[in-house]
Amino acid sequence: MELQKLDTELKLRGFSPRTVEAYLYWNKKFLEFSKKNEQEITEDDIKNFISTKLLTVSPKSVVLIKAALKFYYDEVLKKNIVNLKTPKTSRSLPTVMTRDEVRKLLATVQNEKHKLIISLLYSSGLRLSELINLKVGDLETEEKIGWVRSGKGSKDRMFLLSEKLIPDLKNHLRGMKDDDYIFQGWDGRISPRSVQKIVGLAAKKSGINKNIHVHTLRHSFATHLLESGEDIRKIQELLGHSNLNTTQLYTHVTTEQLKKVKNPLDSL
Numbered sequence: 300m301e302l303q304k305l306d307t308e309l310k311l312r313g314f315s316p317r318t319v320e321a322y323l324y325w326n327k328k329f330l331e332f333s334k335k336n337e338q339e340i341t342e343d344d345i346k347n348f349i350s351t352k353l354l355t356v357s358p359k360s361v362v363l364i365k366a367a368l369k370f371y372y373d374e375v376l377k378k379n380i381v382n383l384k385t386p387k388t389s390r391s392l393p394t395v396m397t398r399d400e401v402r403k404l405l406a407t408v409q410n411e412k413h414k415l416i417i418s419l420l421y422s423s424g425l426r427l428s429e430l431i432n433l434k435v436g437d438l439e440t441e442e443k444i445g446w447v448r449s450g451k452g453s454k455d456r457m458f459l460l461s462e463k464l465i466p467d468l469k470n471h472l473r474g475m476k477d478d479d480y481i482f483q484g485w486d487g488r489i490s491p492r493s494v495q496k497i498v499g500l501a502a503k504k505s506g507i508n509k510n511i512h513v514h515t516l517r518h519s520f521a522t523h524l525l526e527s528g529e530d531i532r533k534i535q536e537l538l539g540h541s542n543l544n545t546t547q548l549y550t551h552v553t554t555e556q557l558k559k560v561k562n563p564l565d566s567l
Contacts, residue, residue, distance in 0.1 A: 404505045423458040444458065
């Protein structure tokens with residue numbers, strides 16, 4: 300079957316379902332474009348395909364396309380033909396809320412379950428996928444910690460539980476079994492879309508003039524820890540970043556220390 304070898308290799312190496320889907324999609328599109336089988340593909344075929352995408356997709360997507368083709372033709376088929384350079388992607392700084400904005404956001408939420416979801420996202424730095432997959436047995440409320448099981452990169456990691464949140468968590472979990480999802484929905488667990496709607500509605504009601512979404516809570520968690528003087532390597536572990544450079548992005552968005560710099564005009 301076409302691309303079956305790629306599908307198998309991606310899954311064996313533990314790539315996320317989204318990455319598997321994206322790599323298969325772009326390799327399929329490339330083969331349709333080239334009208335050749337995999338063994339006939341040349342470097343020029345790949346260059347021609349990517350050049351047609353430069354004007355129709357974002358630089359970030361071009362990087363993804365190159366990675367997808369390189370993995371298949373160089374890593375899996377061992378052809379070593381994907382050597383072209385692609386445009387550098389601009390790295391925009393993440394949107395971050397102030398502490399006052401977080402308080403304002405939470406104050407608008409009346410539904411206890413919804414407030415618990417938003418509070419847990421902010422206080423733990425969890426990704427959306429990690430939140431919806433949390434089970435009762437993943438929490439150790441007496442130790443004030445929880446565990447992400449097989450998170451990004453198929454790794455387990457610890458996260459923090461806020462002391463303020465533990466009474467509400469215990470109340471929410473009353474009568475539930477260890478194998479139950481903490482936040483339940485129609486198919487057993489709450490859907491990503493439901494969580495996005497909860498955050499989006501709270502953001503709209505709060506009147507905060509920022510583009511707030513689920514990941515904004517994670518960005519704010521990391522930034523506020525940095526502003527409090529926490530070690531960046533500890534924050535890296537809490538966020539589950541494999542590369543410190545990813546965590547260091549937050550050093551560019553912390554504002555509290557910058558606000559303390561004395562303006563030279565004020566010294567005249």
